[in-house]
Amino acid sequence: DQQVKQNSPSLSVQEGRISILNCDYTNSMFDYFLWYKKYPAEGPTFLISISSIKDKNEDGRFTVFLNKSAKHLSLHIVPSQPGDSAVYFCAASALVQGAQKLVFGQGTRLTINP
Amino acid sequence: DTAVSQTPKYLVTQMGNDKSIKCEQNLGHDTMYWYKQDSKKFLKIMFSYNNKELIINETVPNRFSPKSPDKAHLNLHINSLELGDSAVYFCASSQTRGVGGYTFGSGTRLTVV
Numbered sequence: 562d563q564q565v566k567q568n569s570p571s572l573s574v575q576e577g578r579i580s581i582l583n584c585d586y587t588n589s590m591f592d593y594f595l596w597y598k599k600y601p602a603e604g605p606t607f608l609i610s611i612s613s614i615k616d617k618n619e620d621g622r623f624t625v626f627l628n629k630s631a632k633h634l635s636l637h638i639v640p641s642q643p644g645d646s647a648v649y650f651c652a653a654s655a656l657v658q659g660a661q662k663l664v665f666g667q668g669t670r671l672t673i674n675p
Numbered sequence: 676d677t678a679v680s681q682t683p684k685y686l687v688t689q690m691g692n693d694k695s696i697k698c699e700q701n702l703g704h705d706t707m708y709w710y711k712q713d714s715k716k717f718l719k720i721m722f723s724y725n726n727k728e729l730i731i732n733e734t735v736p737n738r739f740s741p742k743s744p745d746k747a748h749l750n751l752h753i754n755s756l757e758l759g760d761s762a763v764y765f766c767a768s769s770q771t772r773g774v775g776g777y778t779f780g781s782g783t784r785l786t787v788v
Contacts, residue, residue, distance in 0.1 A: 563717075593776075597776070603782070604781045605777075605779050606779070607778070610776065652776065654776065660706050661769050661777070662720060663720070664720075665717065665718040667716050667717050
């Protein structure tokens with residue numbers, strides 16, 4: 562039972578346009594949601610997060626939206642740049658015995674076309 | 676001065692062998708993790724240590740044994756390797772509560788032949 566799902570394995574966007582990556586989750590106990598970016602042969606790197614008590618968090622070109630009633634979050638990148646081409650992982654966090662346990666989606670490969 | 680470093684980066688070995696993957700973090704974090712990225716690209720937690728104490732142990736075969744000699748190190752030892760163990764293994768660390776989540780190492784690609 563996959564608690565965090567990214568239903569689009571890939572997305573292709575024109576440079577300068579908006580990229581929208583989506584994520585759905587099933588467990589209401591998650592209290593933080595995060596997006597990670599991953600380049601080939603590297604580990605995932607943190608991009609942006611949002612607390613479950615908020616519905617929007619913005620950091621430069623990146624904005625994450627959370628719809629708790631729909632158990633859905635999305636990452637908006639605008640304007641998209643070629644360097645944004647990577648795999649994006651959505652993750653949901655719960656505190657388990659003092660440790661932050663992250664549950665990841667399966668990732669969406671974003672390709673920005675010049 | 677890599678924040679979370681794993682060695683080796685690549686590991687090719689035969690079925691039945693025993694191997695270890697080492698992980699070190701210099702961030703002063705108190706919690707370390709091992710994640711496995713399988714062939715379907717899912718990142719799944721295996722273990723978590725907080726100040727050298729095992730606190731998360733997901734459903735992982737007994738052949739996998741983590742060892743944390745101090746809070747900056749978390750090594751993964753795998754006995755009697757099987758073909759299905761082939762995957763990319765990521766080490767990560769975090770503060771107990773941080774909105775930035777984890778800092779990941781660059782991964783160890785294990786191939787069992």
